[in-house]
Amino acid sequence: MMSALPIPNLPLSNGTAIPQLGAGVFLVEPGEAEGVVATALEVGYRHIDTASVYGNEAEVGRAVARSGIARDELFITTKLWNSDQTRAADAFAESLDRLALDRVDLYLIHWPQPMFGEALGAWKSLIEIAESGRASAIGVSNFEIADLQQLMDETGVVPAVNQIELHPLHQRRELVEFCTQHGIAIEAWGPLAQGKSDLFERPELLEIAQKHGKSPAQVVLRWHVQQDRIVFPKTVRRERMIENAELFDFALDADELAAIDAYEAGTNFGPDPRTFDAR
Numbered sequence: 631m632m633s634a635l636p637i638p639n640l641p642l643s644n645g646t647a648i649p650q651l652g653a654g655v656f657l658v659e660p661g662e663a664e665g666v667v668a669t670a671l672e673v674g675y676r677h678i679d680t681a682s683v684y685g686n687e688a689e690v691g692r693a694v695a696r697s698g699i700a701r702d703e704l705f706i707t708t709k710l711w712n713s714d715q716t717r718a719a720d721a722f723a724e725s726l727d728r729l730a731l732d733r734v735d736l737y738l739i740h741w742p743q744p745m746f747g748e749a750l751g752a753w754k755s756l757i758e759i760a761e762s763g764r765a766s767a768i769g770v771s772n773f774e775i776a777d778l779q780q781l782m783d784e785t786g787v788v789p790a791v792n793q794i795e796l797h798p799l800h801q802r803r804e805l806v807e808f809c810t811q812h813g814i815a816i817e818a819w820g821p822l823a824q825g826k827s828d829l830f831e832r833p834e835l836l837e838i839a840q841k842h843g844k845s846p847a848q849v850v851l852r853w854h855v856q857q858d859r860i861v862f863p864k865t866v867r868r869e870r871m872i873e874n875a876e877l878f879d880f881a882l883d884a885d886e887l888a889a890i891d892a893y894e895a896g897t898n899f900g901p902d903p904r905t906f907d908a909r
């Protein structure tokens with residue numbers, strides 16, 4: 631087994647810490663996820679981001695068990711699906727069963743679904759789960775400022791993270807600023823714009839990449855980590871897992887960061903969290 635990659639940990643507001651880089655497994659085909667996670671662990675990843683709705687928690691659990699890596703060297707995140715917000719305790723127990731774990735490192739409410747008004751009740755359940763020690767940290771995903779404010783006002787418990795769509799074309803500056811002010815760490819999902827844009831062909835990005843001897847994807851990921859964001863790019867390819875982890879041996883200067891900041895276009899590739907009502 632190879633040793634872990636030199637990936638920094640970031641502190642979370644509840645006193646725990648999270649590896650700044652992980653591997654995400656959304657849209658990894660059923661039957662493929664166990665091998666993908668096994669490869670990620672083999673090349674040195676220690677942080678895996680899954681969700682009950684991805685349908686691959688059991689495969690993640692098998693890869694973790696097979697790896698022989700000590701549990702306290704791993705960071706496993708899963709998420710409460712929308713239709714389970716009124717039965718969060720049971721849904722969490724089912725996730726633990728599928729993962730074959732007795733605790734996760736981070737448990738998230740996947741979407742706020744403000745049209746149903748169930749997220750606050752779910753958050754209260756997550757607080758109890760955290761108090762039981764079966765989730766080392768709890769947080770949310772796709773929450774807007776009003777959604778976050780409601781949870782904090784009603785319970786006094788601040789989510790450790792908010793996992794949101796965030797990439798150079800969609801930077802969510804007001805939301806990021808709010809989270810930063812409240813000590814909520816930002817996890818950027820779709821950090822590479824899901825591979826759905828022309829980002830990697832843009833001349834400014836290509837020039838920066840060439841200057842550092844890096845790929846455009848590495849420069850975009852470095853832009854995230856230099857702003858203290860947590861990222862878990864998804865790839866099924868071993869060589870890209872390695873490429874995506876080689877981020878901590880170079881730095882972008884202020885002009886380079888600004889050139890990527892300038893790509894902001896308000897372009898989201900995922901659903902709008904204010905209206906996403908899938909159950």
Ligand SMILES: NC(=O)C1=CN([C@@H]2O[C@H](COP(=O)(O)OP(=O)(O)OC[C@H]3O[C@@H](n4cnc5c(N)ncnc54)[C@H](OP(=O)(O)O)[C@@H]3O)[C@@H](O)[C@H]2O)C=CC1
Pocket residue numbers: 653654655656657679680740771772793794818819820821822823824825847848862863864865866867870873874900
């Ligand atoms: N909370 C939420 O609502 C959501 C959370 N997520 C989480 O975030 C993770 C990452 O986001 P995701 O939506 O997958 O999008 P990403 O931005 O990580 O993009 C993934 C795409 O980029 C490609 N890719 C990966 N690395 C490279 C590279 N170095 N160069 C070129 N292309 C590359 C992948 O292809 P290939 O596999 O062929 O290499 C895939 O097509 C998910 O896996 C999931 O864990 C994602 C969506 C929503």
Ligand SMILES: O=C(O)C(=O)[C@@H](O)[C@H](O)C(=O)CO
Pocket residue numbers: 656681683740900901
């Ligand atoms: O990947 C996730 O974590 C998501 O929640 C979304 O991609 C969502 O489930 C979806 O599939 C939107 O079409």
